Amino acid sequence: MxxxxxxxxxxxxxxxxxxxxxxxxxxxxxxxxxKVPIYAIDEVMIIVNTSAMFDEILAHRLGMVPLISEESLDRLMSIDPDICAKCSESTEKPSTEICEKCYVHMILEAEADNSEVTVYSGNIKSEDPYIKPAYDNIPIVILAPGQRISLELRARVGRGLEHAKWSPSxxxxxxxxxxxxxxxxxxxxxxxxxxxxxxxxxxxxxxxxxxxxxxxxxxxxxxxxxxxxxxxxxxxxxxxxxxxxESSGSLKPETIVRISAEILLNELNTISKFVEQWKIGVDK
Ligand code: SF4
Ligand code: SF4
The missing domain is CATH 3.30.1360.10 (RNA polymerase, RBP11-like subunit)
Structure with missing residues (x-):
């Protein structure tokens, strides 16, 4: 090849x-x-939203903002995304150790005084300097004079098979x-x-x-x-x-290819080992 x-x-x-x-x-x-895990905004706590946009639409738009995950690759790969996937829907939360690696807090606050204000992805403030919007110029919502948003966001690790927002490609x-x-x-x-x-x-x-x-x-x-x-x-x-x-901006394109091949290889190795063990059992 x-x-x-x-x-x-x-x-x-x-x-x-x-x-x-x-x-x-x-x-x-x-x-x-x-299959390649990345970060994406998964929970949005609406503290104030007096904009014309419904809470659900606002949350959906924020979820689709690609977050840079390249610098946190080691952390990403040390988490089992299957455990994190259950987290949002289940009352059985994973251990604190996993959650600390997985969750990243962010806030988004903006207000329009006398003129219209467009809120961009660049206005999102992340507590982790390495996990933040990949692009600053993605429009989130337009605020008319007097309107305000105050949101708490939580990004978590996930994969594209759960939702397209976690797809790095x-x-x-x-x-x-x-x-x-x-x-x-x-x-x-x-x-x-x-x-x-x-x-x-x-x-x-x-x-x-x-x-x-x-x-x-x-x-x-x-x-x-x-x-x-x-x-x-x-x-x-x-x-x-x-x-x-083509990358969404969350990972470098060469990283996406490399991690995809590594995950595939790991899964093939698991199958290979299983078949080997099974064969040994049959031979005995
Ligand atoms: S279209 Fe004309 S130029 Fe092209 S291969 Fe056929 S005969 Fe030749
Ligand atoms: S792009 Fe289409 S028309 Fe051009 S060489 Fe290829 S098959 Fe033929």
């Missing part, structure tokens, strides 16, 4: 995976959406890298396939149609449909794929 980074910045990562089976990449993709996709072939003996260089390609993958070279950037191809097959001579063909290799992860 060969991995090459095609694109990498603080918001997204795109990996070209040559020789990686599609199910493996798809498992990492799904784990990046559902906004976008997680796997797509094939196609193999485009042009039969020169059939092609009359009409250029129709070049004109219809929405991604400008094809161009006219020296008396032949050439493939410029295969990684941009979305396999829409417009080029194939446009060729009446059936000179162009697209083949799919199941083992050549691109994995793309």
């Amino acid at each position: 060969e991995l090459v980074i095609r694109e990498w910045n603080r918001e997204q990562i795109e990996l070209i995976a040559d020789g990686a089976p599609l199910p493996l990449l798809n498992a990492i993709r799904r784990y990046s959406l559902a 906004n976008v997680a996709i796997v797509r094939h890298i196609p193999n485009i072939s042009i039969d020169k003996s059939l092609c009359n260089l009409c250029g129709k396939c070049i004109d219809v390609c929405p991604k400008k993958v094809l161009s006219m070279g020296n008396k032949e149609v050439v493939v410029n950037n295969i990684y941009e191809c979305t396999i829409c097959r417009q080029c194939v449909y446009s060729c009446s001579l059936k000179a162009i063909n697209i083949l799919i290799d199941e083992n050549r794929n691109i994995l793309r992860i």
Whole structure:
């Protein structure tokens, strides 16, 4: 298996995976959406809300604000999110030791005096300097003159399989890298396939149609449909794929890929050990 980074910045990562089976990449993709734990606001205590927005909508908007969880990765990974998931709904609270690692208190207070005020995610004050809104410019609510909000917030650890607000990935996709072939003996260089390609993958070279950037191809097959001579063909290799992860801002994209793979590996190890133990028992 060969991995090459095609694109990498603080918001997204795109990996070209040559020789990686599609199910493996798809498992990492799904784990990046559902299994990687992060912090999100889960409880909102409304002390004052004289804004036009209902309490429930306000709480929902706050829950969807991505919180930076990167700096607290060790703490995050030392907590069992399954225990924390029961916390909000059950009277049986986890031990104080777990809660201290899990919960983070925040407050949001704002008031409009004589003019309208837009309250942003940047107005949220967190008691933990490492767990705070990933972006300061997410609008929460607009206060008309005389309106006020005073809220106490509690963020906790969770995973995307519980609610989308705990998903560190906004976008997680796997797509094939196609193999485009042009039969020169059939092609009359009409250029129709070049004109219809929405991604400008094809161009006219020296008396032949050439493939410029295969990684941009979305396999829409417009080029194939446009060729009446059936000179162009697209083949799919199941083992050549691109994995793309876009972060919500809570974790770095490379961290999301790494933690997804680690969680998957741990679960596979558990299965492997179980089967090994079971086999030993049968052999006895
Ligand atoms: S549409 Fe077909 S015949 Fe025309 S340039 Fe493309 S491959 Fe060649
Ligand atoms: S499949 Fe679509 S994107 Fe790919 S080369 Fe053909 S027209 Fe372009």
